[in-house]
Structures are given as structure tokens and as C-alpha cells.
Amino acid sequence: MSPLERLRASRERLTGQRLRVDPVVCEGIGQCAMAASRLVHLDRWGYPIVPTEELGAAELGPAQRAVNSCPRRAMWLE
Amino acid sequence: MTLTATCIATDTLLTGPVTLSPSGPADSVTASVRESYDDHVFRFGPRPDVSAALLADVEHAGLLGHGGAFVPVAVKWRTALLRKGPLTVVANAAESEPLAGKDGTLIRQRPHLVLDGLMIAAQALGADRAIIWLHGDDHTARAVFEEAFEERGWSGRDIPIEIIDGPVHYLAGEAQAITRATSGGPALPFPRRAVTDPWAPQTIVQNVETLTRLALLARGLPNTRTRLLTVLGAQRMVVEVEHSTTIEQVLIRLGWKVAPQAVLLGGYAGIWATWDDVAGLEVNEKKLRSAKLTLGAGVMVPLAEDACGVRVTADLVAYLASMSARQCGPCLFGMPALAEHWAALADEDGDRRTMDRLRADISAIEGRGACRHPDGATRLSTSALQTFSAHLGAHVSGMRCRHRTHVTLPGTSR
Numbered sequence: 415m416s417p418l419e420r421l422r423a424s425r426e427r428l429t430g431q432r433l434r435v436d437p438v439v440c441e442g443i444g445q446c447a448m449a450a451s452r453l454v455h456l457d458r459w460g461y462p463i464v465p466t467e468e469l470g471a472a473e474l475g476p477a478q479r480a481v482n483s484c485p486r487r488a489m490w491l492e
Numbered sequence: 493m494t495l496t497a498t499c500i501a502t503d504t505l506l507t508g509p510v511t512l513s514p515s516g517p518a519d520s521v522t523a524s525v526r527e528s529y530d531d532h533v534f535r536f537g538p539r540p541d542v543s544a545a546l547l548a549d550v551e552h553a554g555l556l557g558h559g560g561a562f563v564p565v566a567v568k569w570r571t572a573l574l575r576k577g578p579l580t581v582v583a584n585a586a587e588s589e590p591l592a593g594k595d596g597t598l599i600r601q602r603p604h605l606v607l608d609g610l611m612i613a614a615q616a617l618g619a620d621r622a623i624i625w626l627h628g629d630d631h632t633a634r635a636v637f638e639e640a641f642e643e644r645g646w647s648g649r650d651i652p653i654e655i656i657d658g659p660v661h662y663l664a665g666e667a668q669a670i671t672r673a674t675s676g677g678p679a680l681p682f683p684r685r686a687v688t689d690p691w692a693p694q695t696i697v698q699n700v701e702t703l704t705r706l707a708l709l710a711r712g713l714p715n716t717r718t719r720l721l722t723v724l725g726a727q728r729m730v731v732e733v734e735h736s737t738t739i740e741q742v743l744i745r746l747g748w749k750v751a752p753q754a755v756l757l758g759g760y761a762g763i764w765a766t767w768d769d770v771a772g773l774e775v776n777e778k779k780l781r782s783a784k785l786t787l788g789a790g791v792m793v794p795l796a797e798d799a800c801g802v803r804v805t806a807d808l809v810a811y812l813a814s815m816s817a818r819q820c821g822p823c824l825f826g827m828p829a830l831a832e833h834w835a836a837l838a839d840e841d842g843d844r845r846t847m848d849r850l851r852a853d854i855s856a857i858e859g860r861g862a863c864r865h866p867d868g869a870t871r872l873s874t875s876a877l878q879t880f881s882a883h884l885g886a887h888v889s890g891m892r893c894r895h896r897t898h899v900t901l902p903g904t905s906r
Contacts, residue, residue, distance in 0.1 A: 436683050436862075437683060437819070437820035437821060437822065437860060437861060437862040438682060438683060438819040438820050438862045440820065440821065442821055457821065457826075457856045457857070457860075458853075458856065459821050459824075459825040459826070460821075461820075461821030461822070461825075461860070463856070463860065466859070
């Protein structure tokens with residue numbers, strides 16, 4: 415996500431939710447990055463890098479899609 | 493019971509400094525005095541009966557964990573007391589850091605103070621199980637504890653404490669790994685998920701030095717003004733020094749004549765710092781932390797002037813990568829990548845781009861591991877890039893490394 419996008423998100427209402435990954439369950443399949451390409455990035459080994467900050471209201475939808483897309487159930491909102 | 497017992501003051505935890513075998517369990521090569529149960533009771537009095545009210549004293553005294561992270565004991569206790577699930581209290585005696593030997597030395601010298609501490613913690617928290625968790629190859633510690641049980645007249649089913657041998661692995665002493673192992677899983681770390689069920693089983697892991705300090709506190713005795721350190725020089729030594737002792741004074745006391753170029757603070761996953769930056773610093777953890785440093789579990793490795801810090805770092809990162817839990821991406825791929833970059837730099841096969849790739853991989857894996865193990869490797873790498881920056885310049889610019897002496901730290905041989 416670009417700094418500008420992050421700034422926009424920060425002006426929005428924060429949801430109090432964070433996107434979390436269980437790195438042990440995660441197998442680096444990469445579905446999450448396809449489902450939410452602006453929120454989830456992959457490192458060079460294919461494992462997801464997710465924002466550590468609270469999600470803005472507009473990010474909640476993509477985050478939920480990333481969670482739902484994972485075939486290993488390695489992601490959740492907290 | 494001898495009169496000499498009264499002569500030894502309670503202002504130190506150890507009965508004396510020891511020289512240990514180069515790595516592995518804290519078996520001393522010099523004579524070390526083990527305090528018998530009679531001497532222990534004579535000096536400290538019987539173990540006091542405690543209740544959850546001890547939490548207030550623990551909080552007031554500001555007792556911190558001494559396993560390396562310095563987590564306030566009161567924080568762990570309050571969480572445990574709020575929840576209702578069956579509780580296991582673990583005395584973590586697994587010093588999986590290859591050089592660390594202060595806990596093992598404490599166990600060998602004052603096993604009864606450790607046992608008291610564990611029993612006090614278990615009683616205060618109303619625990620259902622009390623466990624001593626050992627590193628798998630620490631057979632002496634097991635023998636010491638079994639002997640201590642006998643001295644206390646515990647036998648068969650009357651032994652209130654279980655001794656469990658963990659695996660022989662770098663991560664065996666990691667608190668989450670112990671938690672998982674004591675509840676029937678593999679001794680591997682796992683990521684922290686928020687626990688919502690107040691009745692879920694829970695485990696509290698406390699380092700053995702923390703427990704000895706708790707045993708003093710519960711008796712109303714003052715905490716010692718000392719810190720236990722393991723220092724690797726020509727020999728591996730465990731010493732107890734006042735908090736106000738500077739790092740330079742520690743080395744002088746241990747017989748160093750020539751100043752080292754740098755010091756590795758905190759062990760194999762520690763922080764490199766140049767000698768000029770740390771020589772005058774006190775071993776007081778609070779002061780070290782304000783300088784963004786830490787001695788962790790009290791391990792110090794001075795690096796001699798003629799040794800190559802890049803080579804030693806490459807060995808260390810390779811060691812850390814080999815000690816992976818093999819569970820998550822940063823551990824499976826990130827750490828070997830760091831090790832590869834460092835090996836290239838040490839072999840003078842790398843250039844500026846190698847350093848750029850190293851920096852990129854450091855920031856890619858930082859904070860993303862299932863446990864803190866990858867973070868140890870990134871922190872070590874970052875500090876090495878800073879500390880040895882001038883020397884790294886020589887390594888990547890085609891000039892030959894001028895350090896001729898090969899220093900190999902125990903367990904990291906290629």
C-alpha cells in the first residue's frame with residue numbers, strides 16, 4: 415500500500431481489528447495476496463506481509479476476503 | 493551444619509565464580525560448592541507459606557524475569573490469577589544458548605533456593621503442577637535436583653515437582669516451546685493467539701534465577717545488587733558482579749590485558765557493539781536498555797583485535813539458521829538467506845549488492861516469525877553491519893581481510 419493510500423485509510427474510522435497470520439499454519443500459497451492485493455504483499459519466498467496497524471473501515475472488506483481465501487485457515491481478524 | 497555457612501552472606505546468589513567447559517551444560521572444570529539442604533535452611537530459614545497476596549510484594553519489589561527478556565514477574569502472575577484454567581508452573585532451567593551457564597551454575601550451587609522459588613510460585617498461584625524443565629543434555633542438573641529431593645526426604649509419590657528433559661536444541665528453552673511441550677505437544681514455539689477461554693489450561697514459565705530471587709523476596713530478604721554473567725574469553729567463566737560494574741571492569745577482573753575490538757552482548761542471537769561504545773557501560777540492564785543494548789541472559793563474548801567479526805557473524809547466523817524450528821517462512825527461508833549473504837561477505841565473494849540484499853532480507857523477515865528466533869538473527873545482522881562497517885568495506889571492495897586469526901565460537905564450526 416502506498417503512503418498516500420495509507421494516509422487516506424488513516425483518516426477513516428479505525429475498526430479496532432487487525433489482520434493476523436499464523437506463520438506456522440501458513441504455507442505460502444499466496445491466495446490472500448490475490449484476494450487483497452493492496453493489503454497483503456508477499457515476500458520473495460511467497461509468504462504474506464500484512465499491515466501490523468489497526469485496519470481502517472475501507473480495509474475491512476479486503477481483509478475479510480484475504481481471510482476467507484486462505485485454504486489453510488492461517489489468517490484471521492482480531 | 494557448619495559455622496562457615498553463616499559467614500557466606502546472602503548478598504550474592506552464587507557461592508563463587510566458576511570456570512566451565514567451553515560450551516554445553518554448565519559443568520564446571522573447577523571445584524564448585526553445592527549448598528546442602530541443612531546449610532540452606534540454616535542460612536535462609538524454612539520456606540515460608542505464601543498466598544496470592546505475594547503478588548503485591550512481587551509487584552512492589554519490581555521483580556523482573558532473568559531469562560533474558562526481563563518481563564516483570566507481576567505481569568505474568570496477574571494474568572494467571574485472573575484466569576481459571578488449570579495452571580502449570582515451570583522452572584526453566586534449559587539454557588539452550590550454547591554459551592550461557594549462569595542458570596546451570598546456580599542450580600549446581602544453590603539447588604534448594606531454586607526448589608524453594610518454584611514451590612513458592614506454585615503455592616502463590618495455586619498451581620496444579622510444578623515442573624523443572626531441563627535442556628536435554630544437562631544430566632548433572634538432573635542428578636543435582638534428584639539429590640536435593642532426597643535431602644528433603646521426598647521420594648516416590650511424595651515428590652511435588654516433576655523433572656522433564658527437553659530436547660537438545662537451541663529453541664528448547666523458549667517459553668512458548670516449553671508451554672507446548674508440557675501440554676503434550678512438540679517442544680517448538682508457536683505464535684501467540686489471544687486466549688478467550690478463561691478455563692483453558694495455562695502455563696507460566698519462570699527462569700531459575702528469577703525463582704531464586706523470588707525465594708529471597710518471599711522471605712523478606714533484599715534482592716542482591718548483583719548480576720550473573722557468562723563470559724567467553726580463553727575460558728568460559730560464570731561470575732557474579734555488582735550492577736555498577738562496567739564491562740571494562742568485568743574483563744579486567746577476568747584477566748583481560750588487551751582491549752577487544754568489539755563485544756557480542758547477550759549470546760549468539762545477541763548484539764555486536766564496538767569496544768569504545770560499551771567499555772564504560774555498567775552491566776545494569778536498565779542502563780544498557782537506555783543505550784538500546786541488552787545483555788539478555790547475561791552472556792558476553794569479547795572479540796579479540798585480530799579476529800574477523802564478519803567471519804564470526806557469518807558462523808553465528810549459519811548456526812542460528814541451522815537451529816530453525818522449521819515451521820514458518822522467515823525461519824525456513826529467511827534465516828538461510830541471511831546466512832548465505834553473510835557467508836558470501838565473509839568469503840569475500842560479495843560486493844555492495846550483497847549487502848543491499850542482506851539489508852532487504854533483514855527488513856523482510858523482521859517481526860514476522862512464529863517466534864522471536866528469526867528476529868534474533870536480524871538483530872545480530874543489523875548490529876554486525878554497524879559494528880564492522882569499516883571492515884565490511886574491505887571485504888566487499890576486493891581488499892584482503894587483514895585478520896589472520898580464525899576465531900570459531902563453540903558449536904558454530906563450519
